[in-house]
Each structure stands twice: as structure tokens, then as C-alpha cells.
Amino acid sequence: xxxxxxxxxxxxVRKIAESCGYDKYEFEQTKIPSKLIEFYEFQSKYxxxxxxxxxxxxxxxxxxxxxxxxYCDEGQKMNVFFDIFIEVSEIFDQAKIVCEQIKKESxxxxxNLFNYFDSDFxxxxxxxxxxxxxxxxxxxxxxxxxxxxxxxxxxxxxxxGKFGLYFLYDxxxxxxxxxxxxxxxxxxxxxxxxxxxxxxxxxxxxxxxxDMHVYEPYYVLKxxxxxxxxxxxxxxxxxxxxxxxxxxxIKILTKN
Numbered sequence: 001x002x003x004x005x006x007x008x009x010x011x012x013v014r015k016i017a018e019s020c021g022y023d024k025y026e027f028e029q030t031k032i033p034s035k036l037i038e039f040y041e042f043q044s045k046y047x048x049x050x051x052x053x054x055x056x057x058x059x060x061x062x063x064x065x066x067x068x069x070x071y072c073d074e075g076q077k078m079n080v081f082f083d084i085f086i087e088v089s090e091i092f093d094q095a096k097i098v099c100e101q102i103k104k105e106s107x108x109x110x111x112n113l114f115n116y117f118d119s120d121f122x123x124x125x126x127x128x129x130x131x132x133x134x135x136x137x138x139x140x141x142x143x144x145x146x147x148x149x150x151x152x153x154x155x156x157x158x159x160x161g162k163f164g165l166y167f168l169y170d171x172x173x174x175x176x177x178x179x180x181x182x183x184x185x186x187x188x189x190x191x192x193x194x195x196x197x198x199x200x201x202x203x204x205x206x207x208x209x210x211d212m213h214v215y216e217p218y219y220v221l222k223x224x225x226x227x228x229x230x231x232x233x234x235x236x237x238x239x240x241x242x243x244x245x246x247x248x249x250i251k252i253l254t255k256n
Contacts, residue, residue: 003040003059005040006036006037006040006041007037008229009036009037009039009040009059010033010036010037010040011229012063012229013032013036013062013063013066014027014028014033015226015229015232016066016069016081016226017032017081019069019077019226020069020077020078020080020081021077021078022078022081032085035085035089035092038092039058039059039062039088039092040059042058042092042095042096042099043058043059046095046099046100058088058091058092058095062084062085062088064196065084065087065088066081066084067195067196069081069084147253147254148252148253148254149250149251149252149253149254150254151250151251152201152250152251152252152253155185155201155203155250156185156188156189157185158185159183159184159185159188159203160183160185160186161182161183161185162183162184162185162205163180163181163182163183163184163205163206163209163212164180164181164184164203164204164205164206164212164244165178165179165180165203165204165206165212165215165216165219165244166178166179166180166181166184166187166188166191166201166202166203166204167201167202167203167204167219167223167225167246168188168191168192168195168197168199168200168201168225168227169197169199169200169201169202169249170197170198170199171198171199171200172199173199173200173249174226175223175225175226176195176197176199176225176226176227177191177195177197177225177226177227177228178216178219178220178223178225178228179191179216180212180213180215180216182209182212184203184205188201192252195227197252198252198253199251199252200249200250200251200252201249201250201252202246202247202248202249202250203246203247204244204245204246204247205244205245206244214241215241215244216231217230217231218237218241219244220232221233221237222237
């Protein structure tokens with residue numbers, strides 16, 4: 001997911017923290033918000049250096065880890081959220097060591113680390129890569145254990161080139177994300193993979209593409225899905241649009 005700035009990133013994570021039991025005002029008093037700003041600003045400053053060491057988007061790694069919270073029991077979410085934050089903070093600290101050294105040594109455009117540093121310098125780099133590989137302890141799902149349902153495959157085929165909204169639900173049928181597309185059958189596969197949603201989908205086709213653009217923010221504000229950040233508000237709509245006709249609930253994946 002792309003964020004407009006550090007504040008956008010911080011507020012996105014804050015909403016996730018609130019869903020785990022954090023009070024939004026108490027959350028701001030912790031060290032987490034300032035660290036999140038530091039994550040984002042560091043990533044912007046050292047974008048090329050991070051790319052060179054194969055850790056180009058620390059913020060994306062953090063968000064990917066946080067998505068595993070949806071498979072945790074409610075009573076565990078706050079502790080797991082903090083564990084993930086600590087884990088990514090450690091990755092961040094490792095990345096700082098490497099990137100600041102790269103900056104100091106003024107590496108040229110080829111970014112071939114092995115031509116510039118001896119094995120003593122490369123140790124933090126090796127540790128960083130191994131850390132990211134080994135510490136993905138919250139990824140409870142094994143992709144090979146799941147296959148698309150027959151119903152979902154038919155849904156994809158039938159919605160290539162069709163425009164409107166799609167509604168993604170987790171396995172408990174809680175609404176997680178609302179998206180729009182001018183070719184729903186193409187877009188939903190990427191959207192499901194990005195957000196790791198393995199539950200259900202509904203679709204609502206619109207009469208025109210212009211209608212689609214109007215109804216997306218309307219339904220986000222009306223139904224308040226968890227993953228949507230844009231168009232969120234803390235009060236309620238004062239009007240109603242003509243409701244779109246939604247399809248039946250379709251199961252996305254089936255266990256093999």
C-alpha cells in the first residue's frame with residue numbers, strides 16, 4: 001500500500017491499533033507514533049540504500065505483518081500488535097546500521113556491496129536478511145494449503161471487464177475492504193493477495209463508471225471496512241443513496 005506521507009502511515013497503523021484495544025488518545029502517548037514517523041522518514045531518506053540491501057520497503061513489511069492480526073483471538077491482538085512492532089523495530093535498527101554505512105562510504109550507482117565492503121561490514125547486512133526471513137512468525141497461513149473455490153473461479157471469469165464495487169470479507173464474514181474497478185475480475189485477485197483476505201467476496205455492479213466513483217466513498221463511509229483508510233470519518237452520513245444490488249456471498253478459497 002502507498003501512503004501519502006508519514007502522518008498517513010501513522011494514522012493507518014493507529015486505526016489497526018485501535019481495533020486491537022488501544023485507546024486512540026493513549027496510543028498517541030506511547031513511543032509507537034514517533035517510531036512510525038521515523039520508519040517512514042528513514043525509508044524515504046534511504047530508499048536507494050534499502051533497495052541495495054533487499055529491504056526496500058520496511059513500512060510494507062510492517063503492514064504485511066499486521067495483517068496477521070485478523071487471524072488472532074481478540075484477547076491476544078494487543079500483545080501480538082506490540083510484538084510485531086518490536087520485531088519490525090529490530091529490523092529497522094538493523095537496516096539503519098547498514099544504510100548509514102552505505103551513505104557514509106558514498107557507494108556509486110551500481111550498489112554492488114561486495115565490491116565496497118569487507119565481511120565485517122557485511123555482517124549486519126546478512127543479519128538483516130536472515131532476520132526478515134526467520135522472524136515471519138505471525139504468518140500462520142501456508143499458501144499451498146489453499147486453493148480457489150470453483151464458485152470463485154467462475155466469478156472471476158464472469159466479471160472480466162465489468163465495473164463496479166467489490167466487498168471483501170474475512171472468514172468470519174466481517175467486512176474488511178471495499179474496492180472499485182473497471183474490470184473487477186482482473187482487480188480482485190491482486191486486491192486479495194495484497195490484503196491476504198481469504199474469506200468471501202460480494203460485488204455490486206454500477207450503471208456507469210461515474211456511478212462507481214461516487215459509490216465507493218459512500219459505501220466506505222457507510223459500512224466502515226477495516227482496511228480502507230481513505231474516505232474514513234468519525235461521524236455518520238446525513239443522507240442515503242439508492243442502494244446498489246449486491247451479489248450473493250462467494251467463498252474465495254477452499255481447503256485442499
